[in-house]
Amino acid sequence: MNPLPAGYRLVDVPEDRMREFLEVDRLAFAFDSTPETDAIVPITFTWDRAQAVEDPAGGLAAVHASYPHDLPVPGTSIACSGLTWVGARPDQRRRGLLTAMIDSHFARSLDRGEPVSALFAAEHAIYGRYGYGSAADDVRVKIARGAALRDVPGSEELTVTLATADVAAHSAVVDEVHRAAGAGRPGWITRDTEVWRTRMLVDPPAWREGAEPLRIATVRDASGNARAFALFRRKENWAEGGPAGVVKVREAVALDAAATHRLWSFLLDLDLTATVEGPLLPVDDPLLLLLENPRAVVPKVNDNLWVRLLDLPVALAGRRYSAPVDVVLEVTDARLTANAGRWRLTTGARQDDGAYPAEVTRTQDDADLVLDVRELGAAYLGGRSFAAQARAGLVTERTPGTLQTAAAAFLWPVAPMCNYVW
Numbered sequence: 336m337n338p339l340p341a342g343y344r345l346v347d348v349p350e351d352r353m354r355e356f357l358e359v360d361r362l363a364f365a366f367d368s369t370p371e372t373d374a375i376v377p378i379t380f381t382w383d384r385a386q387a388v389e390d391p392a393g394g395l396a397a398v399h400a401s402y403p404h405d406l407p408v409p410g411t412s413i414a415c416s417g418l419t420w421v422g423a424r425p426d427q428r429r430r431g432l433l434t435a436m437i438d439s440h441f442a443r444s445l446d447r448g449e450p451v452s453a454l455f456a457a458e459h460a461i462y463g464r465y466g467y468g469s470a471a472d473d474v475r476v477k478i479a480r481g482a483a484l485r486d487v488p489g490s491e492e493l494t495v496t497l498a499t500a501d502v503a504a505h506s507a508v509v510d511e512v513h514r515a516a517g518a519g520r521p522g523w524i525t526r527d528t529e530v531w532r533t534r535m536l537v538d539p540p541a542w543r544e545g546a547e548p549l550r551i552a553t554v555r556d557a558s559g560n561a562r563a564f565a566l567f568r569r570k571e572n573w574a575e576g577g578p579a580g581v582v583k584v585r586e587a588v589a590l591d592a593a594a595t596h597r598l599w600s601f602l603l604d605l606d607l608t609a610t611v612e613g614p615l616l617p618v619d620d621p622l623l624l625l626l627e628n629p630r631a632v633v634p635k636v637n638d639n640l641w642v643r644l645l646d647l648p649v650a651l652a653g654r655r656y657s658a659p660v661d662v663v664l665e666v667t668d669a670r671l672t673a674n675a676g677r678w679r680l681t682t683g684a685r686q687d688d689g690a691y692p693a694e695v696t697r698t699q700d701d702a703d704l705v706l707d708v709r710e711l712g713a714a715y716l717g718g719r720s721f722a723a724q725a726r727a728g729l730v731t732e733r734t735p736g737t738l739q740t741a742a743a744a745f746l747w748p749v750a751p752m753c754n755y756v757w
């Protein structure tokens with residue numbers, strides 16, 4: 336455990352210290368809020384998972400919380416402690432407060448039976464030192480109005496309705512489509528509480544930046560079943576050449592190719608607009624394959640989820656594998672030393688879905704691959720190849736041929752991603 340400076344201590348944060356907690360986060364992230372916005376935007380974590388560092392005078396110097404996520408991993412899902420709301424007051428930085436909070440977060444997560452932690456990183460440089468690996472990417476695209484899509488049979492029969500987004504009217508349909516659309520995608524964390532389902536649809540005026548209120552487009556089939564939705568707003572803009580409005584899409588999710596086609600045909604052809612700014616999309620989103628001219632799109636790829644294996648054998652046995660493998664991994668882990676050492680990962684019989692379960696046991700046998708827990712976290716969701724990591728010098732192959740088989744087993748055919756930042 337990292338020692339705190341003299342006089343500082345870790346404390347639980349009960350709800351009656353909410354104002355102090357939020358004040359630290361606002362100072363850390365340099366943002367302000369208003370009572371009107373606070374009244375609309377619910378706090379999504381629960382106070383039993385909030386923790387802080389108190390300074391010697393009893394004030395809060397740094398804070399964090401976590402969510403009890405059910406994290407989809409290749410072939411199944413696993414209990415995951417989602418680290419969030421991390422912040423240190425600017426006048427309390429760089430004296431080890433985050434490091435102490437991370438050690439505590441790891442210990443508490445393990446006590447709760449959560450073998451994995453995940454997060455969205457505010458800055459790329461922060462979390463690798465704690466053994467988190469960047470495990471997924473997302474892509475944001477800017478698309479010109481009118482961009483053509485390849486034909487998809489069945490798209491024409493689907494209908495689109497437009498409404499102003501409303502929690503009571505739309506949270507159920509948004510949840511239903513989001514849940515079904517992401518089934519089988521590692522990292523696709525669903526919104527499992529009422530508070531989260533509300534949070535996805537709130538629209539305080541302060542967030543609009545001059546654009547219209549949040550709208551929802553819902554795609555339905557002939558029976559009235561929802562097949563896709565997009566949450567978006569248009570921002571009016573008049574340029575010299577005429578109308579040049581922007582469509583800012585918060586979320587766009589579809590169940591299949593026809594629904595994807597229908598949804599994006601609508602978003603890409605709104606009157607008085609010139610550009611569509613997409614939401615977080617998986618790097619293998621069908622939209623990217625349906626565009627007639629993908630070069631007309633300006634893509635921006637960012638790191639998405641970061642993953643930390645807290646209980647290595649439970650975490651590795653808690654996902655499925657794409658191919659048979661029998662490999663000894665020699666792992667370094669400076670913070671959680673119970674993970675360090677050699678582990679044999681052996682897959683069992685192929686399941687009906689084509690994937691393989693695995694057993695993970697400690698071994699004294701010679702290592703086939705040598706790597707840090709950070710690289711194992713990066714590969715955990717199936718989106719980063721050991722072979723690529725080896726080319727970057729981050730994984731060492733000791734037994735020729737094992738890089739190929741282990742990389743094939745850990746990779747997954749569906750790209751990992753979570754489509755909202757928590």
Ligand SMILES: CC(=O)SCCNC(=O)CCNC(=O)[C@H](O)C(C)(C)COP(=O)(O)OP(=O)(O)OC[C@H]1O[C@@H](n2cnc3c(N)ncnc32)[C@H](O)[C@@H]1OP(=O)(O)O
Pocket residue numbers: 363364397418419420421422423424427428429430431432433434435454455456457458460461464
């Ligand atoms: C999951 C999430 O919630 S992501 C949100 C993270 N929060 C933010 O980005 C808000 C603004 N930043 C902050 O509040 C703080 O700078 C924090 C929370 C990122 C770091 O808190 P601190 O208490 O200063 O971190 P701490 O002193 O424990 O630093 C540990 C190490 O990380 C390094 N470090 C910490 N933050 C950063 C950073 N943003 N960039 C580069 N290095 C960093 C420190 O230099 C130190 O390195 P060292 O061990 O080599 O000396």
